[in-house]
Amino acid sequence: MFLLPDLPYAADALAPVVSADALRLHHSRLHRGYVTQLNTLLAELPGVCGPLESVIDAASALADPALGRSAGQCWIHSLSWECMSPVPTTPAAPLSAEISAQFGGLPGLRSAFVAAGVAQFGSGWAWLVSDGQGGLKVATTADARPVLVAAGQVALLVCDLWEHAYDLDHHDDRAAYLGGWFDQLANWTFAGRQHAAAIRGQGAWRHPPPVRLAA
DSSP: OOOOOOOSSOTTTTTTTSOHHHHHIIIIIIIHHHHHHHHHHHHTOTTOOSSHHHHHHHHHHHTOHHHHHHHHHHHHHHHHHHTBOSSOOOOOTTHHHHHHHHHSSHHHHHHHHHHHHHHSOSSEEEEEEEOTTSOEEEEEEETTOOGGGSTTOEEEEEEEOSHHHHHHHHTTOHHHHHHHIIIIIBOHHHHHHHHHHHHHTSOOOOOOOOOOOOO
16 A cells, blocks of 8 residues: 655745645645545555556556546655755756756746746646756646656656645735745755756656555
8 A cells, every 4th residue: 555655844844835734734634635545446456556657557558537546646746745845955967057058047947837837727737847868848737647647758846736735825826826836945956866867767756665564
């Protein structure tokens, strides 16, 4: 079975962009709920097992939207906690050089990221992704669809665009939330490791594996 991953920081560490109340609601209630749903569904599908990435592939092959939704939500949420840092970070080479080459610098990337997130209709996610050659692009996905479905892409950063991620702190001002997230919370240390993994073609972040409970 899969477990709810611990947050890599204290619940109040991301304030004021994400308050302790919002983070507790998001992690302890909503993310935990997705994990519970996923384990319930997997208990009824003994042939589907292994890493969460494999479960997502199996859900697609089986055309099982409930399993795909639960598995996708678990994967993206676990990744999203790693993409935020309570300590300010900045991009380092070679990621910083690629940002300058493709976006003219961090302000240009910020503008593209915020604009894409604002334009995403309804619930979803804003991404910074890299291909196998280190190239970058900003993307969005809807609902629980993880960017890993795109062959050869590695997620560097992901920001939650569901209303529960920002409504408590920013109400309906998604642009303010995205700007604050990018300026104060984006974990460029993690993004740099992911970018390096994309160039190597291996070693990118994977969801914590399932555990076997003692009988």
